[in-house]
Amino acid sequence: MPPPGLPNNLKEVHSSGSGDWFPEAEIRYYTNVFVVQDGKLLLGYKKRGLGIHRYNGFGGKVEAEESTLDAALRELKEEAGITAPLVHAGTLLFVVPGEKWAHIDIFRADKYTGTITESDEMRPEWFPTTDIPFDNMWESDRYWLPLLLSKQHFSARADFNREGEKHIPMKWWIGTASKAVSQSN
Numbered sequence: 001m002p003p004p005g006l007p008n009n010l011k012e013v014h015s016s017g018s019g020d021w022f023p024e025a026e027i028r029y030y031t032n033v034f035v036v037q038d039g040k041l042l043l044g045y046k047k048r049g050l051g052i053h054r055y056n057g058f059g060g061k062v063e064a065e066e067s068t069l070d071a072a073l074r075e076l077k078e079e080a081g082i083t084a085p086l087v088h089a090g091t092l093l094f095v096v097p098g099e100k101w102a103h104i105d106i107f108r109a110d111k112y113t114g115t116i117t118e119s120d121e122m123r124p125e126w127f128p129t130t131d132i133p134f135d136n137m138w139e140s141d142r143y144w145l146p147l148l149l150s151k152q153h154f155s156a157r158a159d160f161n162r163e164g165e166k167h168i169p170m171k172w173w174i175g176t177a178s179k180a181v182s183q184s185n
């Protein structure tokens, strides 16, 4: 059964970890964008802040008065210098006890315009989709990124304990909607 915070009509793809899910908290909204082209995935090497020295998509907080899609487009432009037609790929709930839940809307783009540009926060880098640097990414990403690549809409939850600057993965669950969504853009 999907964990609290996820829709209950999902089919489990992967789950792991032990103990109870952490208690509910207020939700803060974030975005994350992955560009895929010619068998390659564009990631950013994070140069500062949470997740420093790890690879991730491009994204951040949704600001007040901004739609999630506008936030995703703004962050992609700010962090990678490009714009792209975005398709909603899935959602991830990132949970740390005592902190607000991060609800991350994750988008995929199959093309982009502009020139990929390094920013203060991210150094963009292409990886073959067969050689994604999962060992240097957030721990549960290896279970849902393949779903993004195969265009299966997913929902995931990942609970972490925080020890100083380190996040220790505790428990995670990844599922898909029973039908693959059609992609239109």
Ligand SMILES: Nc1[nH]c(=O)nc2c1ncn2[C@H]1C[C@H](O)[C@@H](COP(=O)(O)OP(=O)(O)OP(=O)(O)O)O1
Pocket: 030, 031, 032, 049, 050, 051, 056, 057, 059, 060, 061, 092, 094, 102, 104, 138, 139, 140, 141, 158
């Ligand atoms: N790919 C990912 N996998 C994961 O498990 N957690 C992720 C994740 N990407 C982001 N998170 C978590 C970490 C963090 O608590 C929250 C937001 O992280 P971000 O790096 O997107 O935000 P920032 O704090 O850099 O926001 P901005 O300052 O607005 O850019 O979501």
